[in-house]
Amino acid sequence: MxxxxxTPTDPARPSSQPAAGQPRVEKPRAGQPRARKExxxxxxxxxxxxxxxxxxxxxxxxxxxxxxxxxxxxxxxxxxxxxxxxxxxxxxxxxxxxxxxxxxxxxxxxxxxxxxxxxxxxxxxxxxxxxxxxxxxxxxxxxxxxxxxxxxxxxxxxxxxxxxxxxxxxxxxxxxxxxxxxxxxLPAFPLDGGRSAYVLLAPVIGKKAAGLTIALCGLALVAALVAFSFSYGLWLLVIALILAQPNLAVFKQARQAAT
Structure with a gap:
């Protein structure tokens, strides 16, 4: 990846990632604990x-x-x-x-x-x-x-x-x-196939519709992985949980933008 x-619905946004060896330092807000060191x-x-x-x-x-x-x-x-x-x-x-x-x-x-x-x-x-x-x-x-x-x-x-x-x-x-x-x-966020599909669909059907389409495909994939995990191992359930968060986030973002 x-x-x-x-965000997945804004793939051309400039990076906020720090250069290697220069971690980004964010000051915690009042009352918030400091982030745990990775x-x-x-x-x-x-x-x-x-x-x-x-x-x-x-x-x-x-x-x-x-x-x-x-x-x-x-x-x-x-x-x-x-x-x-x-x-x-x-x-x-x-x-x-x-x-x-x-x-x-x-x-x-x-x-x-x-x-x-x-x-x-x-x-x-x-x-x-x-x-x-x-x-x-x-x-x-x-x-x-x-x-x-x-x-x-x-x-x-x-x-x-x-x-x-x-x-x-x-x-x-x-x-x-x-x-x-x-x-x-596969067409799901944040996979390469999902982001590629978004890049190609966004100019045709609009950013929000493209994000919603890929997110729905991603959630369908999550459901399939959960179903298959009972037969082929719980590791598929772990992958499903990892994929669920970004696709749910994009789905909610697209729905809110449409209302």
Whole structure:
């Protein structure tokens, strides 16, 4: 995903995000407690972009890898460790793709952060030209689909002599990237597919109608994830809860603007 500090219904708003290493300081109002300090691990710069990991990403990655580690067998536990590494690398490639395409349009990336929802590339601003904005937004999921193709090609080259651990890691990498790629193309906020659909629809049907349309699609997706979570795992319920908030917010905003 990308972030410019604006709301989903105002994607071209300039960023209010601070430059890496220069956190924004907000003075608390009288009677309000100070904000809790975030736990962030700074990895340095990759391709000129500062990269950070917060505690939420590590927690989600560990929870997703827990079934491998609970198996208790060294080979399966190694797959769990590989899952965490491959997930981090796949999300990082996704966010770097956003940043590099933005750089083609002379838009600097202030930082990349891997978080509980995957990751976000903090761009200084988003272009007002729709095709440029869509190119930046879709670069992330398309990069994952390219990685999926590469993992599948590598799997096709394996033989009976290929170590099971290597084949297992290739299979995990393939699954991670096809999931990230296709999921981020869905029309829901704050996914890349939802923001792209908004950018394309807003000039045609208006900002409020476009926001309402995408928010309704997002809420339908939330309902589907909740239903599927009973059969395919509670992790889908976690994703549904994360998606529910921004889509409800945009829905309420659009409804209030229409009245």
């Amino acid at each position: 990308t972030d410019t500090g604006g 736990t962030v691990l700074r990895l340095g710069r990759i391709a000129g972009v500062p990269v950070e990991i917060d505690g939420g990403f590590l927690l989600v990655a560990i929870l997703l890898a827990a079934p491998y580690w609970l198996a208790g067998r060294p080979a399966i536990m190694a797959l769990g460790a590989g899952f965490v590494v491959l997930l981090g690398l796949s999300v990082l490639v996704h966010e770097l793709a956003h940043s590099k395409v933005a750089r083609l349009f002379d838009i600097p990336s202030q930082a990349i952060r891997l978080n509980a929802f995957g990751g976000v590339a903090h761009l200084k601003w988003m272009p007002k030209t729709p095709w440029k904005a869509v190119a930046i937004l879709l670069a992330g999921p398309l990069s994952n689909l390219v990685l999926y193709g590469l993992f599948e090609a590598a799997l096709g080259l394996t033989t009976r002599e290929t170590p099971p651990l290597l084949r297992g890691l290739l299979d995990i990498g393939s699954w991670i990237n096809v999931s990230l790629g296709l999921f981020n193309l």
